Amino acid sequence: MQPTAMLPKLSETTQTISFSEDDETCSSEVYASNVVVTTNPGNHNHGSSKMKLKTMVDYHWQPKFYPGQLLAIHISGNFLAYSIIAPIGANSGTSKTPNGMVRVVYKPKPGVEQRALIKGMKGEVQDLAFAHIQNQVVLASIDEMGNFYIHEIEVNESGFSVTATAEVREDTGVGGNTHRVVWCPYIPDEDDAPDDDVARLLLTTHANQGDDLLLV
Structure with missing residues (x-):
């Protein structure tokens, strides 16, 4: 990480960053002090459209400190x-x-x-x-x-x-x-x-x- 004094100064403008489903990049350089990010809405109704979760263990352990792994x-x-x-x-x-x-x-x-x-x-x-x-x-x-x-x-x-x-x-x-x-x-x-x-x-x-x- 660069020292604070060496970081570029952000302009007092508004920058819009847009991501779409076909984009191969997932990052963008920020040059403004105000940033608006727009993304593809996707077709999922919760969580991430790129990650699926499945419950493998549904056992409910007692909430307390455990010294080992269960x-x-x-x-x-x-x-x-x-x-x-x-x-x-x-x-x-x-x-x-x-x-x-x-x-x-x-x-x-x-x-x-x-x-x-x-x-x-x-x-x-x-x-x-x-x-x-x-x-x-x-x-x-x-x-x-x-x-x-x-x-x-x-x-x-x-x-x-x-x-x-x-x-x-x-x-x-x-x-x-x-x-x-x-x-x-x-x-x-x-x-x-x-x-x-x-x-x-x-x-x-x-x-x-x-x-x-x-x-x-």
Whole structure:
């Protein structure tokens, strides 16, 4: 940006800038202090005619601060996972506190959608993330008690299946209600061969304490 003293002085006139549907440019130089912009009205009745929005998740989370992410998308773009709260006692007949669950959505192509529900968390899911692996779908999640879970998702003839491969209980004694789970964001260069072992490195944090990287 130029210093203020070097900017051209605007004339005390009125400038009209017009854009139409056939224009290839979407910007114009301003030289007047009064500017009137006219655009093509288009045929839409709300929002932008060049952008279409579609609701993918209609779950209403409780308005509060969340330390982690409640929604994750796999690097392929075909899988979506998000945290939901189960009714009291849904995961355990004796539990009197809300338990967490994870909804997994598989969208292999436009207009086709399949869903699965991951249960068994001891508390509300506080963070979840997919491993950065293109040809495998591995999901990690961690609940409000610090327990974390690993699930592998495989596509089959009937759709897809979800298999629990690991569950690690929190035993550091740190406590607190801030827990995160983070995959190594490994993306190979064009000349490098993919190394899935690196992408399977996982870090969990509990309050202000972080565990060592784990290979899952």
